[in-house]
Amino acid sequence: MDLMEAIQGRRSIRKYKSDPVPEEVFHTLMEAVRWSPSWANTQCWEVIAIKDPKVKSELATALPKGNPALSSMTDAPLVLVLCGKKGISGSYKGQAVTAKGDWLMFDTGIAMQSLCLAAYSLGLGTVVVGMFDHKKAEEILKVPQNVEVVAMTPLGYPATGGATPKRKDISEFVFSDRYGEKG
Numbered sequence: 001m002d003l004m005e006a007i008q009g010r011r012s013i014r015k016y017k018s019d020p021v022p023e024e025v026f027h028t029l030m031e032a033v034r035w036s037p038s039w040a041n042t043q044c045w046e047v048i049a050i051k052d053p054k055v056k057s058e059l060a061t062a063l064p065k066g067n068p069a070l071s072s073m074t075d076a077p078l079v080l081v082l083c084g085k086k087g088i089s090g091s092y093k094g095q096a097v098t099a100k101g102d103w104l105m106f107d108t109g110i111a112m113q114s115l116c117l118a119a120y121s122l123g124l125g126t127v128v129v130g131m132f133d134h135k136k137a138e139e140i141l142k143v144p145q146n147v148e149v150v151a152m153t154p155l156g157y158p159a160t161g162g163a164t165p166k167r168k169d170i171s172e173f174v175f176s177d178r179y180g181e182k183g
């Protein structure tokens with residue numbers, strides 16, 4: 001699949017079939033994560049792949065009732081939880097080197113996009129889920145103190161396509177030379 005086709009065609013999928021994700025497809029998606037760029041190639045990401053329906057149901061309790069992705073957490077055959085090891089990305093000898101502190105959100109965000117685009121190119125659906133009780137999720141998944149849960153996505157074959165939310169026009173976010181200036 002052409003890259004721009006994947007970038008423009010990928011949609012958040014919130015309804016899934018129960019068909020399992022083949023092992024080789026899962027492996028390809030982990031390759032997409034693996035080859036993502038990261039701060040000084042620190043690769044702070046870790047992925048928890050959840051198949052066990054009991055763990056998926058427990059994890060779903062960390063989402064607020066109003067989260068539109070709630071049912072997909074138990075309907076999809078797999079849930080992937082993207083974690084980041086703290087104090088690595090954006091740091092040198094244990095010290096943050098920019099005012100932004102830990103860059104783990106940035107690196108895991110890139111990794112998530114690689115995963116979502118690769119999944120789409122292989123016919124699978126994803127939806128990035130960020131609105132949930134992270135502390136609760138970390139307890140349920142027994143994530144250690146030096147690691148944090150960042151986001152997750154159900155993974156599986158789409159039962160229905162996603163709507164296409166409107167995007168801003170390019171002219172609304174591109175400036176020339178200095179902030180706010182139009183060319």
Ligand SMILES: Cc1cc2nc3c(=O)[nH]c(=O)nc-3n(C[C@H](O)[C@H](O)[C@H](O)COP(=O)(O)O)c2cc1C
Nearest residue numbers: 010011012067068069127128129130131162163165
């Ligand atoms: C960081 C992040 C967090 C998100 N959290 C949620 C979420 O908790 N629940 C949900 O249903 N969708 C969530 N989304 C999906 C967005 O709503 C979706 O990407 C956006 O509406 C654009 O739609 P599209 O992905 O189909 O292009 C999240 C997306 C991102 C990037």
